Amino acid sequence: MAEAVVSFVVERLGDFIIQEGKFLYGVSDQVELAQTELQLMKGFLKDADARQGDNETVRICVAKIREAAYDLEDVIEIYALKVACKREGGIKSVLKRFGCMLKEGVDLHKIGAEIGVITTNISNLRSSLQTYNIRVLRESTEGVTSVYERQQQLRRTYSHIIDRDVVGLEESVRELAVHLVKSGDSHRVVSIWGMGGLGKTTLAKQVYHDSEVRQHFDSFAWVCISQRCQVRDVWEEILIKVSALQREEIAKMKDGEIAKKLYLVQQESKCLVVIDDIWSVGTWDTLKAAFPLCEETKSRILLTTRKEEVALHSDRNGFLFRPRPLNDDESWQLLEKIAISGRDEINSGISTGISTRKKDLGKKMLQYCAGLPLAITVLAGLLARKDTVDEWDMVYKNVHTYIGRGKGHEQECSGALWVLALSYDDLPYHLKPCFLYLGNFPEDSDIPVKKLTQLWMAEGFISASHETMEDAAYGYLTELVERCVVQIGEQGSVRKIKSCHLHDLMRDMCLEKAKEENFLQNVDFSHQNRTPVSSSMVTNATATVKVRRLAIYLNSNVDELVPLRHHKDSHLRSLLYFAPGIWNLKDEKLVRSLVKKFKLLRVLKLEGMLTSVELPNEIGNMVHLRFLSLWYSITRLPSSLGNLRCLQTLNLKLCNCQVVPNVIWKMEQLRHLYLPLYWTSHPKLRLSTLRNLQTLDYVSSLCSDLTDLSELRNLRKLGIRVTTSLEKLEEILKSISSTLDGIRSLYVFSWLGTNSGTEVTQIVLSCRHIYKLVLNGRTVELPNDRHDFPNLTKITLVHCDLKDNQMAVLEKLPNLKTLCLMEETFEYKNTKTLVFSSGGFPHLECLSLICIREAEDLKVEEGAMPSLCRLYIDRCRKLKTIPDGLRYVTSLKKLTVAMPRSFVSRLQVGGEDYYKIQHVPSVVLTSYD
Structure with missing residues (x-):
């Protein structure tokens, strides 16, 4: 690092x-x-x-x-x-x-x-x-003999060593075997890819020794590739196993002769070559000359890798398989096989108090493993040497340490973290700080990608030459996902990653590396519900190092904004506060102290504070700030805010300040500006200088001159508040048309008291290239020419008061994939039944119906929503039953219902409406009175 x-x-x-x-x-x-x-x-x-x-x-x-x-x-x-x-x-x-x-x-x-x-x-x-x-x-x-080399020796795999303790692989083995032995040349390479410890090698061994596979191929070779691959050694190893040549003969051959001979052998007979643990595209490119990938052959390659990029690159027509984590039952089976199987207490068949207690402890510990076979195996191997319940309980109390590092730390590489650390070591230098930065976020949290990339940019991790920093940052995240060190959380309607998270063990490894590199520090006060927060705890923990990045997890009552006390010359560059929901600050003067002490900050995230606080004038001295996010009870913004010329992200979205000083125009580096929903500015807020701006949330004609938007040619997300009828709206929209053509995400908020939705419709019609549309407030009618919005994939509607015939407009949108209908989407008096017509919503994948009090019935015609995968129904109180036509939607994979008890009981097994949803694999039911 x-x-x-x-x-x-x-x-x-x-x-x-x-x-x-x-x-x-x-x-x-x-x-x-x-x-x-x-x-x-x-x-x-x-x-x-x-x-x-x-x-x-x-x-x-x-x-x-x-x-x-x-x-x-x-x-x-x-x-x-x-x-x-x-x-x-x-x-x-x-x-x-x-x-x-x-x-x-x-x-x-x-x-x-x-x-x-x-x-x-x-x-x-x-x-x-x-x-x-x-x-x-x-x-x-x-x-x-380096540590690295010792690790490589430990990582080396051998085909003759078969894992006996295997569960949950039968279906995966069958699927892979089918792709290896089937006739045709579509899959020359079959790739197994996924994060370290997921069981890729174990699965490959099961396939390698599968009876059908052994009968199909004539010869077999297994090679394990280190990160320092010697191409000739690999070719020699394979050729010895798939040909009649002796090692002495091969040793006399030149590299080109070995590659050619290996190539011909695979053409002449049916060979299965397993290449285990290949790390880079470059390694594959050096090896592939010995494999007939573009010729007629019945030979196959089975490849394992941690990187999707390698799997894709090896054969564009190949078959990619990503093993899933073990489920709860499979996890217990694996642990039981290793840790308990053969013991008297199990073989006796008697469910004693001791075995029941061990099972309870074992299942609790397995939650930490999150289905990762490596972690379960490490844990089970330790428990196998523990006989008493007390010993199991001791492991449970220290489960993080035992699984991560192994018993007592005395054996290098005895735990799981070193295996995961190989993926970190392989990261290029520009990705390492991006990965370590994820350690700031609390355990098990879903990390919003947009905020994460903004933080990366503020920290200086992103450099862009031929693309925007946002695109480069998203590319970095994608690469971390493809390298299996970061997991995808939520994806958007066009499959863009919206949130991500770390596997618990990967987070442990992340924090371990961050500590080694003095990269960041976390201080957790979130569980101290009754203990006053003391900044001395932070001081003691950081006395010997210069802390540059600090994440603080707060509880709901905060006596101090640690770390304020005893910090005379802070080197902090990044200070992030995390709290569960909103929190109370007992002394508002602490915000002033924070702003005065940490003048070198590049990042300040202070969100969720319920206490009313005026942002002090000293904020203007924090001239290095790139990221400033203030949520909730900031009641005043000083004009000194204009000194923050380096700001890239300013988030005031949920602040209670009603006046925004006209100083934002000075922040010419600003890229993302989130203003409060309800705010004014006298004089009007000037925006024309913000030529780097990509996000502008909640601008209105009352508070700023909309013609300023004509200068914002990089704007991609626009939130606009319609307060009164806009004079000369058509003329204004025409003057800013070049900016509106670039808008990809549009949020229009209009007052409920507005008499007409004409203005909303005009604004929407001016943004014809949008992918995402949110309308909140009276709209009445939607633009009815579906060809006007060829890219529109996601719509959210709330309080729109649409006429009941507007469903026909929505269902004709050609590429709509996500639709969320919320309260008062339609006229209350005239809309009793929502009809989803046959052939309507051809590409809709996700439908959410939330608090739609106006609808009493849903009708789904046969042939409607043929691509629907997820349906969410929440607090639609007048609905009595699920639509009968839902049984025709065979594509539905997940149904989530949060409705009154009488509604939910009809959907349970044996209920009146169960037949309508019995084809859905995943059904989540929540009831209330």
């Missing part, structure tokens, strides 16, 4: 020199020299990072390099902050200029000296790395 830290600091220094040179007046030469020294250092760090585990001295040196890079960034940004405070502020600061010259001269000398000391330190550390002969350690392995 030192390579990543140094690389990012080099980039930031470059940005400072180019974009903020005025803040470096007098020290720019020293900064450029330091930047050059760091660039020279980068050449050594890839080797040094890889060798830390082998040499304690190198590890300490790498840590010092990382800290020196951070220190350099601190010194420069502290100086820039001082200059900014002196030179910004208009006439008042100019009048004080002469009085500050002497002090500034002292600062110049001091800052230059500090930069010089750090630069010398970096140069000395670079010399030390050369002294430690990093490259010789890498290139010559004689007499040296």
Whole structure:
């Protein structure tokens, strides 16, 4: 990670020199020299990072390099902050200029000296790395057995060693076997891919030894690929196993001759070659010359990998299989096989109190494993050596440590984390900090992708050349998903990832690495419901290190906004508060203290605060802020907010402030602006300077001049509030048409008292390329030409008061995939029955009906919604029963119902309406009185 830290600091220094040179007046030469020294250092760090585990001295040196890079960034940004405070502020600061010259001269000398000391330190550390002969350690392995190599030896797999303790693989084995033995040439390569510990190799072995597979192929070869693959060795290993050639004969052949011979053998006979644990596309490209992928052949390749990219690249027509985690029953079966099977208490068949208690403890521990076979096996292997309930209870109390690292930490690689860490070690430097940043978020939380990417950008993790930073950040996330270190949560209507999360064990590994790298720290007060929060706990925990990123998990009552006390010279760059729902701050003065103490912050996330607080003027001194999110009871925004020229994301969406000062126009780097729903500005808020803006939520004609939008050519998401009838609306929309053409997500909020929905319709018609549409408030009629919206895939409607014939407009939209109808979507008096017509909604996959009090009946005609996968019905109180036509929707995979008890009872097994939903694989029923 030192390579990543140094690389990012080099980039930031470059940005400072180019974009903020005025803040470096007098020290720019020293900064450029330091930047050059760091660039020279980068050449050594890839080797040094890889060798830390082998040499304690190198590890300490790498840590010092990382800290020196951070220190350099601190010194420069502290100086820039001082200059900014002196030179910004208009006439008042100019009048004080002469009085500050002497002090500034002292600062110049001091800052230059500090930069010089750090630069010398970096140069000395670079010399030390050369002294430690990093490259010789890498290139010559004689007499040296590295941690990496020991891990590779432990990871090596052998086809003759068959796992006896296997559960839940029968269907997977059958499916893979069918694709291997079936006739035709569609699948030359069959790939098994997924995260570390998911059981890919175990599954491959089961297939390799399957009776049908053994009868079908003439010869077999199994090779395990290390991350440092030697191509000739792999080819030799396979050729020995699938041909009659002896090792001595093959050793005399040239590389090209081996590849050609192996190629021909696979053409002439039916060979199954298993390539286990292949890590990169490049490795496959070096190997593939020996495989007849484009020729007529009955030979097949079975490949396992952690990366979807490798699986896709190996054969574009190949079959990709991703094993699923074990379910609860399968997890218990596996644990029982290893930990309990054969013991008297089980064989006796008597359900004693002891065995019942062990089963209860075992199932609780299995929840932590989340179906990961590796974790279950590690846990079961430990429990197999524990005889008493008390011993099992002790493991339960320390289950995280036991599964992650193994018993007592005494054996390197004895737990599960080292296996998962291989995926982290393989990440390119630009992805490592992005992955580690996920450790900020609480355990089991769904992480919103939009917020995550905004935080990455604010931290400086994202650099974009030919694409926007948002697209680059999403690409980084996609790569982390494809590498199986991050899991997908919710996906949108066009399959874009909306949220993500970490497997519990992957999060443990993430936090372990973050601690090693001094990357971030978490402080959890969320469970201290009755204990006052004390910032001294944080101080004690962080006394020996400079904490730069801090995530604090709060409970509902907060006595202090830790970490305020005892922090005289904080190096914090990122401060994120997480709380369950909303929380009370006992002393509003603490917000002022927070803002005054942490002037170097790039990220401040302070959300969910219920206490009414005026944002202090000192917020304007936090000139390095890139991300500022303030939710709920911020009642006043100072004009000093305009000093935050570096802001990329400003989120005031749920604030209670009614006046927004007209200073936003100064934030020319702003990319995402979320304004309160109800706000005013006098004079009107100027927006025309925000040419980088991509998100603008809740703008209105009362508070700003809508013609300013004509300058916002990068705008992609627009939220607009319609308060009164807009004069010259057609003329305004025409003047901003070039901006509206780029809108992809549109939210229109109109007052319930508005007499006509004409304005709403005009606005919607002006945004013809939208993918997502949310209408909240009186609309009356929807645009009825379906060809006007070829991209529209998601619609949410609430309080629209639509006429009952508008369902016919919705069901004709050609690409609509997600539809959410909420309260008062339709006219209350005239809409009694919602009809889903035959042939309507041809591509709809998800339908949500929430609090629709106007509808008394649903009618689904045969042939309606042929692609529907998910149906959600919640608090539609007048509905008496599920529609009979739902039994015709055979595509339905999940039904979720939250309705009165009488409604739900009809859907249960044996109920009157059960026949309508008995074909649905997943049914979730929740009832209330």
